[in-house]
């Protein structure tokens with residue numbers, strides 16, 4: 001259920017309230033009397049006080065400012081817990097009261113993000129009742145409330161795309177969804193169809209698409225306000241594999257295909273970031289590139305042993321058709337060179353190895369960007385609590401993807417699978433053997449699709465990447 005955020009000066013003491021207390025002796029500002037003992041017990045942020053009456057829920061906790069990022073994350077998580085309590089009581093509104101604007105916004109963010117549901121396919125959905133969150137804090141501005149609203153909606157749209165099954169979300173349908181979000185937020189969308197992709201000779205995207213009955217698309221999203229601070233665009237690239245069966249190198253059927261509708265989570269994060277950036281009118285020139293297709297076995301499918309000529313003219317020996325993400329991203333990374341970008345960041349559910357290495361708690365990162373840029377992205381990772389775990393990216397790893405018969409092969413050995421995937425991509429960020437732009441690769445295979453509920457991230461599509469990149473992009477406008 002979508003939530004409307006708003007700002008108010010006055011508190012209604014008979015309505016539900018979440019309050020960030022200023023001290024151990026302060027009592028929640030409500031008409032009901034809450035026993036002091038309950039409050040004392042609940043000052044631990046991990047177990048916020050939640051006090052129910054038939055008509056209201058009161059939540060209260062003390063913030064702990066000793067670690068800023070941890071504090072904000074704990075407040076978001078507290079917001080998620082309160083969201084549960086409010087919906088359990090079938091309440092429609094809640095107020096959030098506190099003295100510190102960042103803290104109040106974090107609680108609201110947790111409440112709103114936790115209210116997400118994907119109900120499209122239920123015949124009788126159990127809708128959350130909560131619809132309205134009112135912030136009461138002198139330091140919070142109307143613009144901040146609107147900004148948070150837009151970010152949360154961007155995350156909702158991103159999750160919707162990830163949760164959509166492939167029978168609906170074909171590559172063509174993904175393009176339609178992107179166009180409609182572009183219209184709503186104010187970014188342009190250009191879609192290349194199969195014919196155009198053939199004319200351009202995007203060999204990687206076409207190879208992966210060969211086994212499919214659905215045509216591929218290549219999507220170009222652009223937001224370029226007049227007052228953009230960057231002279232060269234920032235470019236985001238997202239893996240848009242709307243379904244990954246593995247192709248002829250078929251995934252083992254038991255379980256491993258169940259979540260592969262989420263193999264376009266990288267592209268969904270790019271769309272969500274474009275949406276949040278355009279809707280909030282950030283002063284940046286931002287481009288999104290999304291190659292999209294499904295990956296299937298069939299009589300026409302590309303096969304292990306094939307040699308593919310890619311968009312940049314380099315040749316790839318395919319040794320596993322399940323390593324398809326890198327094939328389509330390669331062409332998009334080459335296409336990005338056209339823009340002479342300030343930097344390029346790609347997001348992809350690229351390797352099972354990344355998920356096994358860091359689980360749902362981190363995004364695996366690597367790349368050729370200067371250290372400061374990568375560190376700055378990591379810092380945004382802490383702020384958004386979408387944290388990065390950087391892997392080594394030594395030249396020597398390239399040896400593992402050298403082919404006997406082509407410029408490069410599409411898999412390495414059993415070791416360092418996430419890194420060799422990155423090394424493969426790096427080939428396509430180069431022109432005349434030089435890196436064409438600073439580049440960071442984000443492997444989001446761990447946190448993109450969650451198999452259990454995790455605070456305000458919920459279950460299934462998490463929308464990971466949107467809040468991270470929005471924070472990072474906004475930083476560049478200052």
Ligand code: BES
Nearest residue numbers: 320322323324349350351352353411445
């Ligand atoms: N989409 C998968 C990676 C993936 C696996 C994402 C599990 C999320 C959860 C990717 O296309 C893939 O299949 N990668 C292979 C690469 C291998 C063949 C070199 C993998 O990780 O097993």
Ligand code: ZN
Nearest residue numbers: 244322323324
């Ligand atoms: Zn695959």
Ligand code: ZN
Nearest residue numbers: 241244263325
């Ligand atoms: Zn894949």
